[in-house]
Amino acid sequence: MATSPRRVLIIGGGPCGLVTLRNLLERGEFEDVQLVERRDNIGGVWYQSRNEHANDDSDPLAASRSRWPTPAYPALIGNVIPEFLSLSGYPFPTPPREGQPFPTLRETYDYIAAFARPLFERGKIRLHHEVVDVAEIEAEDGGGWRVAMTDWSKGSGSGVSLKEERWDAVVITTVWYDNAYYPDVEGLDDVKLTGRVLHAQTWRGPSGYEGKHVVIIGNANSANEMAAQLVPVAQLPVYRSTRRVSIFPSLPDDCIEDVGPVSRYSRGANGKITVHLQDRTIDDVDYVLFGTGYYPDVPYLRVLGPAVGTSDRARRSLDRLTHRHIQPIRVPSLYRHVLYAHNTSLAFIGALISFTPFAMADLTSTWLALAWSSPAGTGTGTGTRTGSKVTVPPTVASRLADEQDRLQILHQLRSETDNPSDLVSFHFLGRYELPYAQVARAEIVRAAPELGDVLAPWDDAQDARRFAMYATKLDSLYVLAGKTGEP
Incomplete structure (x- = not known):
């Protein structure tokens, strides 16, 4: 990446987007960082509006609430214990129940809302803004990304307005949950x-x-x-x-x-x-x-394709990066499941599927903040880093090698059985998750040593606690059902 972006837009107000916003603001060096969310509140899949399915003409925002339903449901209880829901520097409260350490939907949302409160107070979050197009800009035209969005803040009808903005870099966190996956079965x-x-x-x-x-x-x-x-x-x-x-x-x-x-x-x-x-x-x-x-897809994203024409001003077409039929299913051309290899001013947080998604988003967005930031002392933002910069391979080919390595591993894993699980997928690292996280953490700490005591350890002891969650979850299900003894 030749230069560090000064202005960054984050798309999506779920946990991935919010922790990315916090980490870019506090651990990076940027002139301006903002987040846009299409719904009437933050929380992503953990936010369920009280009027989600209402068709109330007296409520001008009812239409936007029902337009984007969340996969959450009122009786939802999570599958991750508070340790792995805790964003660095902001521990998740212990649920006030014996035998049921897994937070409810409401407890998880309340945690996310409290985490987001200072970000709202700083004016860094815009609600009711639906991104409808993100288009890569030619380097000859100054580079960056042209972002079109619909402002639903005044409700539907005549109150809707379309606006266009230009940003140096974009982080997309809306990768999965709009895209329900159905197997291809006859009929x-x-x-x-x-x-x-x-x-x-x-x-x-x-x-x-x-x-x-x-x-x-x-x-x-x-x-x-x-x-x-x-x-x-x-x-x-x-x-x-x-x-x-x-x-x-x-x-x-x-x-x-x-x-x-x-x-x-x-x-x-x-x-x-x-x-x-x-x-x-x-x-x-x-x-x-x-x-x-679900499957990964970002239908509003368009990137530049190969040059068309032979003149000095040969133009490049704008093409969708993702779609349903990419095989293996993935967001293609990513370095470390985060940076778009052909233009590293585009990033994805949350494309990687983790056993502990909050902790992984915290780690990868911290890595991104340092990869995009100027070395300490040369930025114009509000970050307080004291170290250096995370380095990214300098060429497209070297960044694409990461994807090829993962594709080879995936091919090997799927060839080991004639009935491979859908969990054997490109963005689900499985047993490779811990080594991935350890490499990212080591690079972060080299660049910003002060974060060594802040981030989750990502060590063998933590991994053992994560595996133990399966047994803990089963025990909690027996408690909820009022049953005792072995299954």
């Missing part, structure tokens, strides 16, 4: 038209499913929680279609019947769905609920 597109196919993205609890015949697809956290919540109200058994044994904790329940993978779907009688398994069919299904995760 699925057709049965979606019945309105009986839903995704965990829009799950709000079991109300409305009384007496309904339900098949759930998947057995990770979302699928398991939907199944457990449906048991008291739905027609039994609740079917759960899986491809392998889950690594995610869930209570055994005779009312949940695990079945094999779905080979195809078809329309049944009375507008219902027939689910065809490899060895049987399930008829008269009222709803098929998918807990199959």
